[in-house]
Amino acid sequence: MIKVNIDSIRVSLMSQLRVVILKDPISSKYLPIFIGPCEAEAIAVKLQGMAVERPLTHDLLKAMISELGGQVKHIVVNDLRQDTFFAQIVLDLNGELREIDSRPSDAIALAVRLEVPIYVEDSVMERAGIMPDEEIDGEGAANGEDGEGSGQLSIFEDFVESLDLDDLDSEDDEE
Structure with a gap:
């Protein structure tokens, strides 16, 4: 597993999708x-330290886990199937580790509230990870150098092409 940081949350100017x-x-x-x-x-509110009048859903989840005696150890983006990412929340409940299926967005929103590590499985990073200076042309490293997975991440390719990733290396990490 690879420990990752949240670099940013961005909006595509072409489609208004968030990533x-x-x-x-x-x-x-x-x-x-x-x-x-x-x-x-929900992620941005916590990262930016903004106060909210009432608890958001992820704040409620945090409170419930705590009240029930649980402790989130970490979250992991553990799979990628048909262009959909999957995640798990790893929870310690009375000394027993439990893995709870989750959408990555919900797991990340919970992780930032609890200040727990975020991991990505090696295989997921291999298949979908990109370098900021790579060309995403359908045959580059985003799909595997050998072309494996070609066509599997087409929606990601279109979106990533619309982002300006050159400025990512120049931003200071917040953590």
Whole structure:
């Protein structure tokens, strides 16, 4: 597993889709994951330290886990199937580790509230991770150098092409 940081949350100017960009600080690979506007806001609210009048859904989830005696150890983006990412919330409940299926956006929103590590499985980063200076042309590293997975991430290719990733290396990591 690869420990990642949240690099940014971006909006495509072409489609208004939101994407959370996870960064592997060791390899400098980025993993773009499409997320909904509500989840993007939930993540951004916490990252920017904004106060909200009433608890958001992820704040409620955090409170429930705590009240029930659980502790989130970490979250992991553990799979990619048919252009859809999957995640798990790894929870310690009375000394027993439990893995709860989750959308990556919800798992990330919970992770930022609990300040727990975010991981990506090696195989997921291999298949969908990109370097900021790579060309995404359908045959580059985003699909595997040998062309494996060609066509599998076409929606990501279109979206990533619309982003300006050159400025990612110049931004300071917040963590």
